[in-house]
Amino acid sequence: xxxxxxxxxxxxxxxxxxxxxxxxxxxxxxxxxxxxxxxxxxxxxxxxxxxxxxxxxxxxxxxxxxxxxxxxxxxxxxxxxxxxxxxxxxxxxxxxxxxxxxxxxxxxxxxxxxxxxxxxxxxxxxxxxxxxxxxxxxxxxxxxxxxxxxxxxxxxxxxxxxxxxxxxxxxxxxxxxxxxxxxxxxxxxxxxxxxxxxxxxx
Amino acid sequence: xxxxxxxxxxxxxxxxxxxxxxxxxxxxxxxxxxxxxxxxxxxxxxxxxxxxxxxxxxxxxxxxxxxxxxxxxxxxxxxxxxxxxxxxxxxxxxxxxxxxxxxxxxxxxxxxxxxxxxxxxxxxxxxxxxxxxxxxxxxxxxxxxxxxxxxxxxxxxxxxxxxxxxxxxxxxxxxxxxxxxxxxxxxxxxxxxxxxxxxxxx
Amino acid sequence: xxxxxxxxxxxxxxxxxxxxxxxxxxxxxxxxxxxxxxxxxxxxxxxxxxxxxxxxxxxxxxxxxxxxxxxxxxxxxxxxxxxxxxxxxxxxxxxxxxxxxxxxxxxxxxxxxxxxxxxxxxxxxxxxxxxxxxxxxxxxxxxxxxxxxxxxxxxxxxxxxxxxxxxxxxxxxxxxxxxxxxxxxxxxxxxxxxxxxxxxxx
Amino acid sequence: xxxxxxxxxxxxxxxxxxxxxxxxxxxxxxxxxxxxxxxxxxxxxxxxxxxxxxxxxxxxxxxxxxxxxxxxxxxxxxxxxxxxxxxxxxxxxxxxxxxxxxxxxxxxxxxxxxxxxxxxxxxxxxxxxxxxxxxxxxxxxxxxxxxxxxxxxxxxxxxxxxxxxxxxxxxxxxxxxxxxxxxxxxxxxxxxxxxxxxxxxx
DNA sequence: TCTTAAGCGAGACGGTACGTCGAGTCTTAAT
DNA sequence: ATTAAGACTCGACGTACCGTCTCGCTTAAGA
Numbered sequence: 001x002x003x004x005x006x007x008x009x010x011x012x013x014x015x016x017x018x019x020x021x022x023x024x025x026x027x028x029x030x031x032x033x034x035x036x037x038x039x040x041x042x043x044x045x046x047x048x049x050x051x052x053x054x055x056x057x058x059x060x061x062x063x064x065x066x067x068x069x070x071x072x073x074x075x076x077x078x079x080x081x082x083x084x085x086x087x088x089x090x091x092x093x094x095x096x097x098x099x100x101x102x103x104x105x106x107x108x109x110x111x112x113x114x115x116x117x118x119x120x121x122x123x124x125x126x127x128x129x130x131x132x133x134x135x136x137x138x139x140x141x142x143x144x145x146x147x148x149x150x151x152x153x154x155x156x157x158x159x160x161x162x163x164x165x166x167x168x169x170x171x172x173x174x175x176x177x178x179x180x181x182x183x184x185x186x187x188x189x190x191x192x193x194x195x196x197x198x199x200x201x202x
Numbered sequence: 203x204x205x206x207x208x209x210x211x212x213x214x215x216x217x218x219x220x221x222x223x224x225x226x227x228x229x230x231x232x233x234x235x236x237x238x239x240x241x242x243x244x245x246x247x248x249x250x251x252x253x254x255x256x257x258x259x260x261x262x263x264x265x266x267x268x269x270x271x272x273x274x275x276x277x278x279x280x281x282x283x284x285x286x287x288x289x290x291x292x293x294x295x296x297x298x299x300x301x302x303x304x305x306x307x308x309x310x311x312x313x314x315x316x317x318x319x320x321x322x323x324x325x326x327x328x329x330x331x332x333x334x335x336x337x338x339x340x341x342x343x344x345x346x347x348x349x350x351x352x353x354x355x356x357x358x359x360x361x362x363x364x365x366x367x368x369x370x371x372x373x374x375x376x377x378x379x380x381x382x383x384x385x386x387x388x389x390x391x392x393x394x395x396x397x398x399x400x401x402x403x404x
Numbered sequence: 405x406x407x408x409x410x411x412x413x414x415x416x417x418x419x420x421x422x423x424x425x426x427x428x429x430x431x432x433x434x435x436x437x438x439x440x441x442x443x444x445x446x447x448x449x450x451x452x453x454x455x456x457x458x459x460x461x462x463x464x465x466x467x468x469x470x471x472x473x474x475x476x477x478x479x480x481x482x483x484x485x486x487x488x489x490x491x492x493x494x495x496x497x498x499x500x501x502x503x504x505x506x507x508x509x510x511x512x513x514x515x516x517x518x519x520x521x522x523x524x525x526x527x528x529x530x531x532x533x534x535x536x537x538x539x540x541x542x543x544x545x546x547x548x549x550x551x552x553x554x555x556x557x558x559x560x561x562x563x564x565x566x567x568x569x570x571x572x573x574x575x576x577x578x579x580x581x582x583x584x585x586x587x588x589x590x591x592x593x594x595x596x597x598x599x600x601x602x603x604x605x606x
Numbered sequence: 607x608x609x610x611x612x613x614x615x616x617x618x619x620x621x622x623x624x625x626x627x628x629x630x631x632x633x634x635x636x637x638x639x640x641x642x643x644x645x646x647x648x649x650x651x652x653x654x655x656x657x658x659x660x661x662x663x664x665x666x667x668x669x670x671x672x673x674x675x676x677x678x679x680x681x682x683x684x685x686x687x688x689x690x691x692x693x694x695x696x697x698x699x700x701x702x703x704x705x706x707x708x709x710x711x712x713x714x715x716x717x718x719x720x721x722x723x724x725x726x727x728x729x730x731x732x733x734x735x736x737x738x739x740x741x742x743x744x745x746x747x748x749x750x751x752x753x754x755x756x757x758x759x760x761x762x763x764x765x766x767x768x769x770x771x772x773x774x775x776x777x778x779x780x781x782x783x784x785x786x787x788x789x790x791x792x793x794x795x796x797x798x799x800x801x802x803x804x805x806x807x808x
Numbered sequence: 809t810c811t812t813a814a815g816c817g818a819g820a821c822g823g824t825a826c827g828t829c830g831a832g833t834c835t836t837a838a839t
Numbered sequence: 840a841t842t843a844a845g846a847c848t849c850g851a852c853g854t855a856c857c858g859t860c861t862c863g864c865t866t867a868a869g870a
Contacts, residue, residue, distance in 0.1 A: 007836075007837065008836080008837075008838095008843075008844045008845070009835085009836065009837090009843080009844035009845030009846065010834065010835045010836055010844080010845055010846040010847070011835075011836065011845090011846075012846070013835095013846070013847070016846090016847075016848095032318050032319070033317075033318035034315075034318050034319055037824090037825060037826085038825080038826080038827085039824085039825060039826080040825090042848095046848090047847085047848075048846095048847065048848040048849060048850090049827085049828095049848090049849085049850090050827095050828085050829085050846095050847085050848080050849090051846075051847065051848075053827070053828085054846075054847095108317040108318070109317055109318045111314070111317065111369060111370065112313070112314035112315060112316070112317030112318055113236075113314060114314070114369075114371060115235070115310040115311055115313065115314030115369070116234050116235035116236050116310075116311045116314055117234070117236055121371045124370070124371065125371055128370070130370070131370070149376060152372070152376070153363075153377070153378055153381070156362075156363035156364075156366050156367050156372075156377070157362075157363050157382070157385070159362075159366055160358075160359075160361075160362030160363035160364070160365060160366035160367070161355075161358035161359050161362035161363075162358075162362070163362060163365065163366040163369070164358050164361055164362035164365040164366065165358050165362070167313060167316075167317070167365070167369065168313065168326070168330070168332070168333070169316060169323045169326065169327055170354070170358075174351060174354070175355070175358070176355055179355070180359070183359070183389060187385060209867085209868065210812080210813050210814065210867090210868070210869090211812080211813040211814025211815065211866085211867075211868085212813080212814050212815040212816070212865065212866045212867065213814085213815075213866075213867070214814095214815070215815070215816070215866095218815090218816075218817095239855085239856060239857085240856080240857080240858085241855085241856060241857080242856090248817085249816085249817075250815095250816060250817045250818060250819090251817095251818090251819090251857095251858085251859095252815095252816085252817090252818095252858095252859085252860090253815075253816065253817080255858070255859085256815080256816095413840020413841060414839065414840050414841040414842070415840085415841080416840095416841075417841075417842070420841095420842075420843095436722050436723075437721075437722035438722050438723055441829090441830060441831085442830080442831075442832085443829090443830060443831080444830090446843095450843085451842085451843075452841095452842060452843040452844065452845090453831095453832085453833095453843090453844090453845090454832095454833080454834085454841095454842085454843085454844095455841080455842065455843075457832070457833085458841085512721040512722075513721055513722045515718070515721065515773060515774065516717070516718035516719065516720070516721030516722055517718060518718070518773075518775060519639075519714040519715055519717065519718030519773070520638050520639035520640050520714070520715045520718055521638070521640055525775045528774070528775065529775055532774070534774070535774070553780060556776070556780070557767075557781070557782055557785070560766075560767035560768075560770050560771050560776075560781070560786075561767050561786070561789070563766075563770055564762075564763075564765075564766030564767035564768070564769060564770035564771070565759075565762035565763050565766035565767075566762075566766070567766060567769065567770040567773070568762050568765055568766035568769040568770065569762050569766070571717060571720075571721070571769070571773065572717065572730070572734070572736070572737065573720060573727045573730065573731055574758070574762075578755055578758070579759070579762070580759060583759070584763070587763070587793060591789060613862075613863065614817075614818050614819070614862080614863080615817085615818040615819030615820065615861085615862065615863090616818080616819055616820045616821075616860065616861045616862055617819090617820080617861075617862065618820070619820070619821065619861095622820090622821075622822090643850090643851060643852085644851080644852080644853085645850085645851060645852080646851090648822095652822080653821085653822070654820095654821065654822040654823060654824095655822090655823085655824095655852095655853085655854095656820090656821085656822085656823090656853095656854080656855085657820075657821065657822075659853070659854085660820075660821095809870100810869100810870080811868105811869085811870070812867105812868090812869085812870090813866105813867095813868090813869105814865105814866090814867095815864105815865080815866080815867105816863105816864075816865070816866090817862105817863095817864085817865100818861100818862085818863095818864105819860100819861090819862090820859105820860080820861085820862100821858105821859075821860065821861090822857105822858100822859090822860100823856100823857080823858095823859105824855105824856095824857080825854105825855090825856095825857100826853105826854080826855075826856100827852105827853105827854100828851105828852080828853100829850105829851090829852075830849105830850095830851090830852100831848100831849080831850085831851100832847105832848095832849090833846105833847075833848085833849105834845105834846085834847070834848105835844105835845090835846085835847090836843105836844085836845090836846100837842100837843095837844095838841105838842080838843090839840100839841085839842070839843105
């Protein structure tokens with residue numbers, strides 16, 4: 001019954017959807033987030049302005065839809081069995097993501113916008129690509145039954161330094177991700193080791 | 203010689219300068235960074251628009267000037283001799299700064315803007331309030347002669363998790379800063395301890 | 405043969421036609437000509453937008469079809485034998501038509517539109533409801549064989565003052581139609597009286 | 607005191623005002639009233655859109671300001687002493703105005719718009735160029751002390767037929783203005799003649 | 809005291825993007 | 840083939856803010 005009403009009228013144009021997402025992605029790289037306008041996206045995509053507004057409310061939404069899949073993929077790390085090596089690989093992937101990737105540029109712009117736009121903040125809260133990617137590794141290390149809060153705290157410890165480094169515009173070459181991975185690995189080992197014994201930490 | 207030409211004409215109005223900075227601060231809190239406009243600042247300050255443009259090029263500059271002093275002050279921690287206690291106090295101050303303070307709101311807005319505006323990024327690179335405040339404590343712990351790179355790496359490890367937590371919109375109550383301080387303290391102790399022996403660790 | 409091809413497919417819906425005309429009439433009164441839109445008519449009529457465009461090209465056409473019959477009827481005056489009385493009755497009917505009637509509102513809107521849209525002007529030239537109604541009376545007074553030009557000139561003299569009065573937004577109460585009817589009647593009498601003799605007058 | 611506040615800020619640009627009025631006049635002739643847009647006027651005038659909206663609310667206001675002076679001038683008739691000749695000259699001027707003049711095109715467009723826009727109707731009520739021009743002649747014929755209502759009624763009788771003829775799109779060549787002038791002259795003579803005796807005819 | 813030079817408020821200027829609306833066209837499934 | 844529905848491209852709407860410009864008016868230093 002609902003299907004009937006859903007199929008009424010002209011269906012959404014997949015061509016228009018893809019053109020908008022591509023245009024947004026291109027414009028972000030070419031002119032930057034601030035100079036990106038809905039008008040510019042529509043014109044570049046060869047699409048009416050109304051068509052953009054019909055499906056997305058803000059340029060943030062467009063950008064998120066355009067980059068979320070790529071981001072997820074770029075931050076995936078295959079399991080090797082060696083925890084510290086995995087962590088190092090992950091932090092390197094994160095560095096490349098934040099400093100060189102298209103999707104990463106979109107993510108940085110969105111996090112930036114979220115600092116003064118609650119709507120964007122809410123949007124990102126539902127699409128925690130960066131947190132998700134870290135939790136995959138960390139739950140392998142700490143066990144699948146680890147509670148969410150412990151996982152999040154570990155995530156912050158792992159990602160935080162790299163995140164801070166790049167968000168405050170520091171030179172990517174000067175950050176020693178290997179040392180961070182080792183430190184984090186040692187910390188995790190302590191935690192999972194003691195978890196059987198006393199479990200006094202946090 | 204320069205003084206002569208510099209003193210020609212009517213001198214800059216201190217009244218106007220202060221009014222603009224106050225108006226910017228108020229507006230940031232009331233309407234948010236995005237909805238803050240130069241026109242709005244000028245009107246609220248009872249100042250001509252040209253007067254604003256004469257002394258500041260962007261709203262970011264205004265905001266930085268309006269909040270830098272406050273930020274510096276809010277992030278200062280008095281030395282107690284107990285490293286972990288100092289670190290914990292600092293991380294708590296940082297949390298309050300990022301989540302509750304006026305100046306912190308300005309800082310978050312500026313870091314956000316810096317993600318897509320190189321001019322703001324450059325501005326912040328010259329006013330590293332948050333890095334400066336951390337280095338004060340860390341150089342006490344590691345010694346005044348510690349090299350800048352080591353100091354920065356330690357800064358990232360200390361601040362990063364808290365920074366990440368709040369910039370990704372997580373619940374302030376769920377972050378265990380005491381644990382972070384202790385972890386960081388242990389790591390610093392290891393480093394300064396071995397520095398006398400081999401000093402090989404990064 | 406033509407009948408076969410003419411009967412192919414779904415026949416035109418009389419329901420849709422009537423609904424569109426009623427909707428147009430209602431909207432003219434409720435929101436005025438300028439705020440009347442094809443989209444609005446279609447929605448109000450519960451009809452697809454394309455259905456409107458298939459049968460009418462402009463809202464003027466719709467309005468004309470919706471009101472022409474009513475207009476013709478409202479401007480008909482039954483013969484009484486007394487010329488001046490007929491003229492006065494006609495001018496009063498014209499006044500009511502132009503100032504109070506639904507159909508009159510449509511007519512005014514169309515004449516207005518015709519001033520800057522040649523298509524509407526052409527449309528109205530083919531549907532001279534107001535001229536037709538006057539000629540019925542005047543040809544009774546001047547004889548059925550009166551030439552068209554004389555008839556049109558007389559029509560202008562009869563209708564013109566009332567038409568001008570209302571199109572320039574003057575107060576309906578202040579126009580003395582009885583005096584106009586009498587003047588016009590005297591003029592017509594002079595013309596038909598001399599027509600037997602010399603017939604020199606214009 | 608009021609003068610002081612009136613001189614605050616940058617004064618209005620006479621260049622911009624003139625450019626807008628010229629652009630409006632040109633566009634009316636080139637593309638017609640309906641296709642005339644505020645955007646088009648602003649672009650053609652080399653003026654910001656806001657500048658147009660700052661001084662005029664609608665394109666009707668612009669058009670009125672652009673044409674009122676010309677209209678007044680084109681409809682003036684110099685007194686000759688011969689009433690019928692004056693009336694004939696006036697009706698010919700009116701015909702040229704309504705069918706060939708720039709200002710007349712603007713006037714027709716405005717009267718048209720007034721049929722479905724009360725704001726335009728109100729605007730025209732305050733600038734009755736056509737009525738004013740007729741009253742000048744008629745008050746010469748009927749005496750300067752003639753009451754307004756009598757004057758208006760005579761105005762309608764004089765102008766009405768010509769107005770009707772052209773507003774309903776009839777062929778200008780087929781209207782006998784000389785006959786209308788004579789008829790009207792005779793009517794006026796009767797009225798001023800009897801006004802001394804019985805004065806029963808309003 | 810009188811000039812000169814710069815800062816001040818106000819506010820109009822030419823631009824450009826905003827988000828909305830209506831135009832007229834096109835593409836579905838259902839009749 | 841026509842219907843209702845509704846997405847499509849296009850472009851004007853009126854508003855807001857941009858950064859610049861012209862005004863008349865301070866405000867002080869230097870002649």
